[in-house]
Amino acid sequence: MKIVVCVKQIQNPEIPSAQFRIDEQAKVLIPVSGLQPVLSPFDEQAVEAALRIRDSLGEDADVEITIVTIASKASRAPIKAALALGADNAVLLSDSVFDGSGGYVTARNLAEAIRTIGDVDLILTGRQAADGDAGVVGLGIAEILDIPAITFARDVRINDGVVTVQRVLQDGIETVEADLPALVTISNELGKVRHASMRETMRAAKKPVNEWMPDDIGLDETQVGSTAMRYKLERLYIPVNDIECEFIGGDTPADIAAALAQHMREAKLI
Amino acid sequence: MTDNNNGVLVVVEVSESQPIDLGLEMLALARYLTDSMGGIVTAVAFGTGMETTGETLIAHGADQVLINDNSIFANFHAEAWLPDLSKIIAEVAPAIVLIGHSESGTDLAPRLAFRLDVDVATGCESIEVMNGQPHMTRSCFGGLAREVVTFTKTPTLATVRSKSQQALPPMMERSGEIKHVDSILDENSIRTRVVNRETEKADGVKMESAKIVIGGGLGLGGPEGFKTLNEIAELVDGAVGASRAACDLDWCPRSYQIGLSGRTVAPELYIAVGISGASHHMAGCGNSKTIVSVNSDPNAEIFKSSRFGIVGNSQEIMPALAEEIRKLKA
Ligand SMILES: Cc1cc2nc3c(=O)[nH]c(=O)nc-3n(C[C@H](O)[C@H](O)[C@H](O)COP(=O)(O)OP(=O)(O)OC[C@H]3O[C@@H](n4cnc5c(N)ncnc54)[C@H](O)[C@@H]3O)c2cc1C
Numbered sequence: 167m168k169i170v171v172c173v174k175q176i177q178n179p180e181i182p183s184a185q186f187r188i189d190e191q192a193k194v195l196i197p198v199s200g201l202q203p204v205l206s207p208f209d210e211q212a213v214e215a216a217l218r219i220r221d222s223l224g225e226d227a228d229v230e231i232t233i234v235t236i237a238s239k240a241s242r243a244p245i246k247a248a249l250a251l252g253a254d255n256a257v258l259l260s261d262s263v264f265d266g267s268g269g270y271v272t273a274r275n276l277a278e279a280i281r282t283i284g285d286v287d288l289i290l291t292g293r294q295a296a297d298g299d300a301g302v303v304g305l306g307i308a309e310i311l312d313i314p315a316i317t318f319a320r321d322v323r324i325n326d327g328v329v330t331v332q333r334v335l336q337d338g339i340e341t342v343e344a345d346l347p348a349l350v351t352i353s354n355e356l357g358k359v360r361h362a363s364m365r366e367t368m369r370a371a372k373k374p375v376n377e378w379m380p381d382d383i384g385l386d387e388t389q390v391g392s393t394a395m396r397y398k399l400e401r402l403y404i405p406v407n408d409i410e411c412e413f414i415g416g417d418t419p420a421d422i423a424a425a426l427a428q429h430m431r432e433a434k435l436i
Numbered sequence: 437m438t439d440n441n442n443g444v445l446v447v448v449e450v451s452e453s454q455p456i457d458l459g460l461e462m463l464a465l466a467r468y469l470t471d472s473m474g475g476i477v478t479a480v481a482f483g484t485g486m487e488t489t490g491e492t493l494i495a496h497g498a499d500q501v502l503i504n505d506n507s508i509f510a511n512f513h514a515e516a517w518l519p520d521l522s523k524i525i526a527e528v529a530p531a532i533v534l535i536g537h538s539e540s541g542t543d544l545a546p547r548l549a550f551r552l553d554v555d556v557a558t559g560c561e562s563i564e565v566m567n568g569q570p571h572m573t574r575s576c577f578g579g580l581a582r583e584v585v586t587f588t589k590t591p592t593l594a595t596v597r598s599k600s601q602q603a604l605p606p607m608m609e610r611s612g613e614i615k616h617v618d619s620i621l622d623e624n625s626i627r628t629r630v631v632n633r634e635t636e637k638a639d640g641v642k643m644e645s646a647k648i649v650i651g652g653g654l655g656l657g658g659p660e661g662f663k664t665l666n667e668i669a670e671l672v673d674g675a676v677g678a679s680r681a682a683c684d685l686d687w688c689p690r691s692y693q694i695g696l697s698g699r700t701v702a703p704e705l706y707i708a709v710g711i712s713g714a715s716h717h718m719a720g721c722g723n724s725k726t727i728v729s730v731n732s733d734p735n736a737e738i739f740k741s742s743r744f745g746i747v748g749n750s751q752e753i754m755p756a757l758a759e760e761i762r763k764l765k766a
Contacts, residue, residue, distance in 0.1 A: 179577070179578050179716075180578075180714070182737070183580055183715055183737060183740075186577065186580045186581070188581055193583075195577070195581075268555060269546070269555065269556070270549070270550075270554075270555040270556075273550070293697070294697075296578060297576065297577055297578075298576055299558075299559065299575065299576050299577070299578065299696065300556075300558050300559075300576075301542055301546065301558055302546040302549065302555075302556055302558060304546075305543075305546035305547050305550070306546055306549070306550050308547075309546075309547055309550035309551060310550060313627075314515070314627035314628045315547070315628075316628055317542075317543045318539075318543075330631075334690070335539060335633075335635060336539050336691055336699065337635045337636055337637070337638065337691050338633065338634045338635030338636055338691075339633075339634050340630055340632070340633045340634075341630070341631045341632040341633070342628050342629065342630050342631065343628070343629045343631055344627055344628045344629065345627065348627075353697070354680070354684070354697060355690065395555075395588070396554055396555035396587055396588055396589050397555045397557075397585050397586065397587050397588065398585065398586045398587075398588065399583060399584075399585055400571060400584040400585060400586055401582075401583065401584040402576075402581060402582075402583045402584075403581065403582055403583075404580065404581050404582075405581075405582050407740060407741060409727075409740070409741055409742065409743060411739045411740070411742045411743065411744065411745045412743065412744050412745070413744075413745045413746070413747065414744055414745070414746050415747075418756075419748060419749075419752035419753050419755075419756040420756045420759070420760070422746055422748060422753060422756070423753055423756035423757040423759065423760045424756075424760050426728065426744070426746065426757060426760075427757060427760035427761050427763075427764055429728075429744065430648075430672070430705065430761075431764060433704070433705070433726070435647060435648055435672065435704060435705050436672055436761060436764055436765065
């Protein structure tokens with residue numbers, strides 16, 4: 167059984183806002199110096215979901231997990247991390263024309279890479295990348311490959327060619343099934359990801375990482391990068407926040423609470 | 437192929453046969469957009485038993501309402517929605533298609549985009565037409581930045597964040613046309629099967645419509661902290677929400693989560709208790725009219741978005757606040 171996990175490497179999404187910088191002219195993020203890129207958290211959980219499936223199916227199932235990513239400039243560390251967690255091999259779409267082309271083109275490129283890999287049973291992605299926050303690529307891949315897609319999974323199981331997913335709803339849980347091949351997007355409710363074991367980390371260095379160019383996946387120049395884009399980035403900026411915080415003080419918690427309650431009453435909220 | 441130019445089409449979600457607030461908010465945006473670029477506002481509603489839905493949508497700004505009443509649409513299911521929706525969009529040929537940035541909308545819109553062979557801007561906060569082209573402003577980088585994007589192919593597809601727009605007051609005298617459409621859905625084309633759905637009805641005031649929302653985070657120290665917040669909420673007819681970190685630890689139901697990957701609220705008053713103020717959280721409450729925060733760390737990020745701040749221990753302040761409100765109400 168073949169599982170592909172699509173991952174993106176990004177700047178750590180949980181840095182303090184004071185460190186976050188944008189180059190408004192070039193309309194790009196200015197990376198925080200010295201900070202290693204990380205796997206986008208939902209994607210890291212997608213890797214975990216794949217590993218859990220392999221664990222539950224056992225050795226005999228012969229599950230092969232392939233990491234696919236578009237990463238021209240960034241470091242290889244996140245790919246290595248995914249391999250160290252237990253993925254078997256990786257495909258890197260590493261030409262610069264793959265880069266920065268938005269969800270529409272990214273989905274097309276990843277879909278072609280998955281077609282090239284061939285006979286993939288299950289595709290996992292994060293529910294959205296934690297930099298663009300768009301949530302377009304996973305569903306896009308499924309549409310292009312014309313396979314069923316199930317979003318926002320907290321649990322994914324495979325049984326006799328059927329994927330069963332517990333989907334997170336705002337007010338509950340939905341259980342959804344589809345025949346393979348299928349695509350599932352993973353939500354944070356999947357829970358904690360494992361740590362890389364010493365053994366896997368040592369093995370990871372020897373795992374194959376294939377670098378593919380557009381030719382390798384049957385795409386010509388017009389189908390990748392900015393020429394294929396359906397969108398234009400007009401502006402990128404950090405919104406200004408001009409709120410002045412007034413601190414409510416007092417000698418005891420009761421005093422402070424009384425002052426706050428008074429404010430609420432004046433605002434006619436009580 | 438000619439460009440789509442027939443106004444704005446709004447996909448309105450219906451719950452218990454009434455349009456949800458976000459649907460009405462998008463109608464206001466659609467009116468605003470057609471005012472500057474022309475064309476009509478078409479509202480599309482899928483569901484069952486929608487006897488008065490059409491009138492409500494017209495009163496809130498729709499010129500034309502297309503009702504697709506079918507028991508298969510009782511619960512949202514993207515694969516069931518897509519064939520009919522694609523057909524309707526092809527027929528109406530709108531310049532812009534708006535979908536709610538809700539649990540269903542985020543599942544539906546990207547699929548629809550690829551069926552229409554266009555890109556989609558998700559989670560938009562505003563849309564302005566400049567030089568005849570819709571410019572979408574959306575949050576990115578977990579709420580730390582905003583981007584403005586335009587598309588090179590029509591229709592422009594966008595999902596709109598809840599509470600980013602204000603619904604128009606209903607005008608019952610507005611006129612419009614209500615049409616019932618016949619579904620072309622072939623049920624055999626649906627490949628995903630919903631085998632079970634377990635939902636819990638939250639009691640008390642709904643978070644999205646409450647005037648006061650109290651959000652609890654890790655600074656509450658444990659699940660007991662939420663008891664006090666619920667007590668206060670009950671006293672002031674408010675609702676309780678939470679940070680993702682608190683939900684992840686099961687201190688409260690996951691339905692409490694406010695933020696980028698949770699719910700969006702914009703009450704008169706948001707009280708953030710023991711919440712650090714990560715941009716991911718603020719993405720779901722930043723539009724609140726007034727934010728008051730209680731945090732033991734005087735340098736907490738949350739104070740940068742707060743109108744009022746209290747530096748203190750939530751486990752002391754909140755029970756005291758409950759007591760004070762009880763006194764005021766007595
Ligand atoms: C892609 C992505 C999506 C995310 N989506 C969401 C989302 O939708 N919603 C969300 O909330 N988060 C989300 N997060 C997580 C977010 O980044 C923060 O980690 C989270 O909001 C922190 O929760 P918190 O404020 O409760 O906890 P902490 O950050 O740990 O903050 C606890 C706060 O409590 C204060 N405190 C401690 N003790 C006390 C006390 N006794 N009295 C008063 N104050 C005290 C501390 O000073 C601190 O400020 C997301 C993260 C990522 C990467």
